[in-house]
Amino acid sequence: MLRLPPFRYHRPTSLAGALSLKGEFGSDAMYVAGGTDLIPNMKHRLFEPDHLIALKGVPELVGIGERDGHLRIGASVTLADVAASEAVRSRFPALAEAAAHVAGPQLRNSGTLGGNVCLDTRCTYYNQTAFWRGALGYCLKKDGDVCHVTKVGKKCVAAHSADTPPVLMTLDAVVVLAGPGGERRVSLADFFVADGILNTQREPDEVLTEILIPLDSATRRQGYAKLRQRKSIDFPLLTVAVAVGLEGDRVQSLDGVVTGLGARPRRLTGWQEIAEGRALDDGLVEELAERAHKQCHPLENIIVDPDWRRAMVAVYVKRALAKARAA
Amino acid sequence: MLMDNRQEIVRLRVNGDLREVGVPVHYTLLEALRYGLRLTGSKQGCDKGDCGACTVILDGRPTLSCITPVWEAEGSDVVTVEGLATAEGPHPLQDEFDRNGAAQCGFCTPGILCSAAALLERNPSASRQEIQEALGGNLCRCTGYTKIYDAVEAAGARLAETAAPETEGR
Ligand SMILES: Cc1cc2nc3c(=O)[nH]c(=O)nc-3n(C[C@H](O)[C@H](O)[C@H](O)COP(=O)(O)OP(=O)(O)OC[C@H]3O[C@@H](n4cnc5c(N)ncnc54)[C@H](O)[C@@H]3O)c2cc1C
Ligand code: SF4
Ligand code: FES
Ligand code: FES
Numbered sequence: 001m002l003r004l005p006p007f008r009y010h011r012p013t014s015l016a017g018a019l020s021l022k023g024e025f026g027s028d029a030m031y032v033a034g035g036t037d038l039i040p041n042m043k044h045r046l047f048e049p050d051h052l053i054a055l056k057g058v059p060e061l062v063g064i065g066e067r068d069g070h071l072r073i074g075a076s077v078t079l080a081d082v083a084a085s086e087a088v089r090s091r092f093p094a095l096a097e098a099a100a101h102v103a104g105p106q107l108r109n110s111g112t113l114g115g116n117v118c119l120d121t122r123c124t125y126y127n128q129t130a131f132w133r134g135a136l137g138y139c140l141k142k143d144g145d146v147c148h149v150t151k152v153g154k155k156c157v158a159a160h161s162a163d164t165p166p167v168l169m170t171l172d173a174v175v176v177l178a179g180p181g182g183e184r185r186v187s188l189a190d191f192f193v194a195d196g197i198l199n200t201q202r203e204p205d206e207v208l209t210e211i212l213i214p215l216d217s218a219t220r221r222q223g224y225a226k227l228r229q230r231k232s233i234d235f236p237l238l239t240v241a242v243a244v245g246l247e248g249d250r251v252q253s254l255d256g257v258v259t260g261l262g263a264r265p266r267r268l269t270g271w272q273e274i275a276e277g278r279a280l281d282d283g284l285v286e287e288l289a290e291r292a293h294k295q296c297h298p299l300e301n302i303i304v305d306p307d308w309r310r311a312m313v314a315v316y317v318k319r320a321l322a323k324a325r326a327a
Numbered sequence: 328m329l330m331d332n333r334q335e336i337v338r339l340r341v342n343g344d345l346r347e348v349g350v351p352v353h354y355t356l357l358e359a360l361r362y363g364l365r366l367t368g369s370k371q372g373c374d375k376g377d378c379g380a381c382t383v384i385l386d387g388r389p390t391l392s393c394i395t396p397v398w399e400a401e402g403s404d405v406v407t408v409e410g411l412a413t414a415e416g417p418h419p420l421q422d423e424f425d426r427n428g429a430a431q432c433g434f435c436t437p438g439i440l441c442s443a444a445a446l447l448e449r450n451p452s453a454s455r456q457e458i459q460e461a462l463g464g465n466l467c468r469c470t471g472y473t474k475i476y477d478a479v480e481a482a483g484a485r486l487a488e489t490a491a492p493e494t495e496g497r
Contacts, residue, residue, distance in 0.1 A: 002374040004353045006329040009398040039394040040375040050329050104464025106379060109388040232463030
């Protein structure tokens with residue numbers, strides 16, 4: 001049995017209502033969408049807010065539709081609905097596939113796209129009960145002052161472990177954040193920071209209201225591949241997303257993002273230079289996989305052999321590229 | 328941190344009945360069902376979203392009640408394993424689980440029945456692969472799954488025979 005700490009639950013029916021509750025309770029309050037990340041974390045005493053502000057009843061956060069040259073997905077649309085949406089599947093098949101591969105079916109019925117983008121980082125030494133963590137003297141990210149992964153470092157390197165952000169990054173998606181002072185837009189490429197304790201640019205009082213994907217990105221061929229222990233439910237050990245813009249059979253633009261390694265998704269570097277103007281053939285795919293392997297260094301933030309995970313980078317990059325070629 | 332155990336009344340529609348029950352405000356739906364309403368069919372396994380033993384059907388969708396704050400279920404329709412049978416007899420799934428030997432210790436069974444019932448409600452002719460996918464979030468440590476899939480397939484065939492064609496789709 002894992003009891004929740006005491007809290008009050010608020011169900012505002014407008015965005016203004018949610019923001020004003022947050023204004024009232026400040027750092028004693030947290031937002032909750034599907035709760036599939038936050039509630040287990042609260043059971044582990046990783047967060048103990050006195051107030052939960054539920055976002056599911058906020059009308060500004062629902063729905064999928066086109067707006068100003070973008071596909072707009074409300075932050076509280078569930079992953080099951082993203083995966084099933086014809087508007088998403090027809091244009092952004094890699095996003096539908098990534099959403100369909102998050103966790104298991106029940107979790108996708110509750111878990112939201114906004115919650116996936118805001119997912120807390122994960123680590124073998126962090127996602128444990130208070131008793132377990134206490135026995136080890138806690139760690140930097142929560143209640144302690146050492147990192148059990150790096151041993152020496154003063155920085156948390158817990159793993160960004162969400163499946164949809166790598167795809168959204170390759171599609172040039174933008175998120176809209178609403179705070180007490182109004183709205184701002186942040187490109188997903190800039191949204192994540194390399195700090196395992198708090199790895200996004202979202203201010204604690206800001207609500208992520210919607211995800212915008214340029215319709216132009218639909219012309220890019222997309223690929224997605226995920227490594228996990230049990231295919232039916234587990235978090236990624238590695239997630240790879242690629243998007244290729246072709247002119248005829250020549251590569252015009254190429255993006256790759258890998259996550260499951262460090263505190264933020266890693267945009268693969270050097271790919272555009274290698275690939276531009278060339279045909280996306282087996283030889284090029286090998287070169288790109290090798291280049292990806294060189295720059296990815298999994299850590300022991302997940303207790304699954306880092307050398308094996310590193311070897312898998314090349315394999316999963318090739319699988320993602322194979323899907324893009326077939327698209 | 329709040330140190331209290333304040334109780335409030337929550338109104339839940341469970342298996343067709345509107346029920347009111349006083350619960351600590353931080354209860355999950357699972358705790359309200361088990362300790363508030365004494366509906367102990369839904370099981371408390373991992374209690375953190377990993378195993379599916381607590382699965383109930385919330386507005387037609389299989390949902391993990393152990394990580395659902397009870398207030399999220401207010402205004403929704405909750406179906407638990409206790410609500411699957413009717414006055415006429417057990418749900419075809421329950422009957423086929425019996426005939427196929429699809430339960431051993433039985434701990435996972437209520438959650439699996441709920442996931443499977445929601446699937447067959449949407450699509451009684453679900454393929455073997457669709458059944459496997461729909462049960463992907465329900466762990467069973469005993470049966471090896473084969474007999475479970477057999478039972479769901481058999482129940483689906485029975486339901487498809489009696490169902491009108493308009494039950495297609497969501
Ligand atoms: C067994 C298990 C397996 C899982 N496997 C995977 C997996 O394979 N891949 C994966 O990516 N995830 C996985 N998850 C994590 C989780 O289910 C998903 O990431 C889900 O999308 C989280 O969304 P949510 O709505 O439930 O988030 P919540 O739990 O509601 O919120 C998560 C965090 O984001 C904040 N937040 C949520 N929405 C907003 C918003 N609109 N504005 C501001 N802040 C917000 C919350 O305050 C909280 O800090 C798994 C979870 C479990 C329990
Ligand atoms: S990476 Fe280090 S500091 Fe961060 S959660 Fe893991 S053990 Fe703690
Ligand atoms: S008890 Fe809810 S998922 Fe295990
Ligand atoms: S019958 Fe024992 S866990 Fe499934």
